[in-house]
Amino acid sequence: MKCSTCNYTGLALAVVDAAGKPFNVCPECSTPITPAEKPWERLGIPKARYLTTQPWKTAKMERKTFEKILIHVSPEAIQCLKHEAEAERLLEAMNLK
Numbered sequence: 001m002k003c004s005t006c007n008y009t010g011l012a013l014a015v016v017d018a019a020g021k022p023f024n025v026c027p028e029c030s031t032p033i034t035p036a037e038k039p040w041e042r043l044g045i046p047k048a049r050y051l052t053t054q055p056w057k058t059a060k061m062e063r064k065t066f067e068k069i070l071i072h073v074s075p076e077a078i079q080c081l082k083h084e085a086e087a088e089r090l091l092e093a094m095n096l097k
C-alpha cells in the first residue's frame with residue numbers, strides 16, 4: 001500500500017474501530033487507508049506471478065471468493081503465513097521433515 005498523506009510504502013497496520021470493524025491505517029501517520037489494494041499487492045508478488053500461480057486453485061476456491069477473503073486478511077496474518085511457508089521450505093531443505 002502507499003499512503004497518500006506521507007507517501008509511506010509498505011504494509012498497512014490493521015486496526016479495529018470501536019464497532020469492531022477492521023480497517024487499515026498508515027503506521028507512519030495513522031491515516032486510515034481503505035483496503036484498495038490488489039490481491040497480488042496483498043501477497044507482495046507481481047501480478048504476472050499471481051496469475052500464473054493461481055493461488056485460488058491451491059485454496060480450492062473461486063477466484064472471487066479467494067480475493068474477497070484475501071482483502072480481509074490482515075497483512076500481519078499474511079506475513080505470518082509467508083514465514084510459515086519459508087520455515088516449511090527450510091525444514092524440507094534440511095531434511096528435518
Ligand SMILES: [Zn+2]
Pocket residue numbers: 003004005006007008026027028029030031
Ligand atoms: Zn502515512
